[in-house]
Amino acid sequence: MTAAIPLSAPDVTEDEIAVVVAVLRTRQLSLGPELAAFESELAAYHGVEHAVAVSSGTAGLHLALQTLGIGAGDEVVVPSFTFVAVANTVLQVGATPVFAEIDPRTLNLDAAAVERAITPRTRALVVVHTFGVPARMDALLEVARRHDLRVIEDACEAIGAHFDGRRAGSFGDLAVLGFYPNKQMTTGEGGAVLGREAAYAARLRRLRNQGRDADADWLDHAEPGYNYRLSELACALGRAQLRRIDSMLALRREAAGRYDALLAAIPGLERPPRALPRSETSWFVYVVRLPEGVDRDGVRAALARQGIATGRYFAPIHQQPAWRGRGPAPHLPLTESIARRTLALPFFNRITSEEQQYVTEALRAALASAAR
Numbered sequence: 001m002t003a004a005i006p007l008s009a010p011d012v013t014e015d016e017i018a019v020v021v022a023v024l025r026t027r028q029l030s031l032g033p034e035l036a037a038f039e040s041e042l043a044a045y046h047g048v049e050h051a052v053a054v055s056s057g058t059a060g061l062h063l064a065l066q067t068l069g070i071g072a073g074d075e076v077v078v079p080s081f082t083f084v085a086v087a088n089t090v091l092q093v094g095a096t097p098v099f100a101e102i103d104p105r106t107l108n109l110d111a112a113a114v115e116r117a118i119t120p121r122t123r124a125l126v127v128v129h130t131f132g133v134p135a136r137m138d139a140l141l142e143v144a145r146r147h148d149l150r151v152i153e154d155a156c157e158a159i160g161a162h163f164d165g166r167r168a169g170s171f172g173d174l175a176v177l178g179f180y181p182n183k184q185m186t187t188g189e190g191g192a193v194l195g196r197e198a199a200y201a202a203r204l205r206r207l208r209n210q211g212r213d214a215d216a217d218w219l220d221h222a223e224p225g226y227n228y229r230l231s232e233l234a235c236a237l238g239r240a241q242l243r244r245i246d247s248m249l250a251l252r253r254e255a256a257g258r259y260d261a262l263l264a265a266i267p268g269l270e271r272p273p274r275a276l277p278r279s280e281t282s283w284f285v286y287v288v289r290l291p292e293g294v295d296r297d298g299v300r301a302a303l304a305r306q307g308i309a310t311g312r313y314f315a316p317i318h319q320q321p322a323w324r325g326r327g328p329a330p331h332l333p334l335t336e337s338i339a340r341r342t343l344a345l346p347f348f349n350r351i352t353s354e355e356q357q358y359v360t361e362a363l364r365a366a367l368a369s370a371a372r
């Protein structure tokens, strides 16, 4: 049966469709006014000087690492409990990702574990705000300062989250956003890099556009670059989505609150943290942890038979077939035990109470039969 309740769903209005169509009529489909406006609106929203829009979150991570001068011989501390692009892009600039353990509550890099992972070759951290829960930026920035490390925030899952009253994406040397359709706001495909330094912004723009300097001739390339541009259509959609991001985040917060109330009655089920000190979550996904020993694949299959899509969120990177055998296996018992039990439930702006009740009942039944 195909899933009747999807895991995620973009929220695109008729007005937003009209905005994209209007761009098509202008005939300027790349590197135009929508890009410039989207970038300045993203920067303003985050309280940073610069935003550089790119074709994906992955492209943003790649450019951020390269712009900070991370390369061959360098080590970069990253979580394993995250999306694979975080480690892939470190490899793609010729550096080595070093996996560090997470905090079991926030599921973000643990500052003490980061410190243990540091060697004389460590140059940077990629701090992911996992599932929209802000990382403990005070502790992580303190470790980075003491060891003279650059910090890239991966805020792909966390637009609008706050730590100590500041938005995720405003703490690092550079920060990356992602706008894939499962995200809180979307441009279809897309992403952005945020930062405070003009020199970084200029380098990011040059690398994104085949190594061309601003105002250079189309066939003059100052350095080898990429085509990581974001189209005018995507930027126009992004601007419209950003205008209502706070109301979209409020819908997601309400949906998370409803799941919380419904799922509280299921014994042994661990719900995501609702209130963390000094933090405000931007709800990306709603991920529960099943009781130890439950056959998660069996539960997923039972839910799928009821038309309910779920996700594993996350399968640790170091356990992926593509990553096994790359040096000694890291010791990440928390990452591994948490990742065995996680289950992402359907979660999107317009999910209804009835759909959430249906998911809850199906999960309750699946867990009851798994316990038999």
Ligand SMILES: Cc1ncc(COP(=O)(O)O)c(C=O)c1O
Binding pocket: 055, 056, 057, 058, 059, 082, 083, 085, 086, 128, 154, 156, 157, 178, 179, 180, 190, 191
């Ligand atoms: C934490 C994290 N980093 C990076 C990415 C990559 O973003 P994209 O899919 O836009 O390349 C994603 C999302 O997919 C993500 O969740």
